[in-house]
Amino acid sequence: MAFGFRKFNCKYASTLALLSAGAFLLLNSQAWATAPTKNASGVNLSKSNVGDTTLQIAAEPRxxxxxxxxxxxxxxxxxxxxxxxxxxxxxxxxxxxxxxxxxxxxxxxxxxxxxxxxxxxxxxxxxxxxxxxxxxxxxxxxxxxxxxxxxxxxxxxxxxxxxxxxxxxxxxx
Known part of the structure; x- marks a missing residue:
């Protein structure tokens, strides 16, 4: 029996991992932000750039x-x-x-x-x-x-x- 392996692309795997983590954090109303910024309504946000994807996560209020x-x-x-x-x-x-x-x-x-x-x-x-x-x-x-x-x-x-x-x-x- 032969097993086939596909080439694994680390860039897309890390993007998927970050998106999954972001979804988890948003669903649980928690985030571990290192560089918070405020949006127009005064909520602290953290942006994480991975390749062409920007993930915006609500951070803990200050x-x-x-x-x-x-x-x-x-x-x-x-x-x-x-x-x-x-x-x-x-x-x-x-x-x-x-x-x-x-x-x-x-x-x-x-x-x-x-x-x-x-x-x-x-x-x-x-x-x-x-x-x-x-x-x-x-x-x-x-x-x-x-x-x-x-x-x-x-x-x-x-x-x-x-x-x-x-x-x-x-x-x-």
Whole structure:
């Protein structure tokens, strides 16, 4: 009995393997991307070129928590405990009226890895006005609402810390 073998083309086999892996990743909503880019809707994407084929895979989102802050009835202050890994962001959205004072404080539980722990450094949060203007790493947590609308605080590790846990306190007067 004779067996025949066909010539095996590695280029097409690797393309087929990547397409199969891409389908698996898309079906499982996961991807291991090395060079993410954002599409028009803000979703991170990874492109892999193999021969004449471009495979676009949805990558893991670079955001963590995205939530609206609600105060308990009769209260003007709230404390939120969270954790955000390096490279991710937690976003807190809240409403304030023009002229109100907004007081924010983010306290990290961990110590700075490979740095001077006595150094004040970066605050680890950004304050965003309703018009989209961003105040990056403010050292003072007092802001006056310049207009009525939705404000945001975006919390992100300013550098590698021994713990990703933080406490975010928000007061509006």
């Amino acid at each position: 955001t963590g928590v995205n939530r609206r802050v609600q105060f308990a009835r009769g209260r003007s202050s709230t404390t939120i405990k969270g954790a955000v890994p390096l490279g991710k962001k937690d976003t807190y959205i809240f409403r304030a009226r023009k002229g109100q004072t907004i007081i924010t404080e983010v306290v990290w539980e961990g110590d700075r890895v490979g740095g001077d722990n006595d150094d004040q450094g970066l605050s680890g949060f950004s304050f965003v006005w309703p018009n989209g203007e961003v105040f990056q790493d403010p050292q003072d947590g007092y802001f006056e609402a310049t207009s009525t609308g939705d404000y945001r605080v975006v919390v992100a590790q300013p550098y590698k810390l021994t713990s990703s846990r933080y406490t975010f306190k928000l007061t509006i007067r």
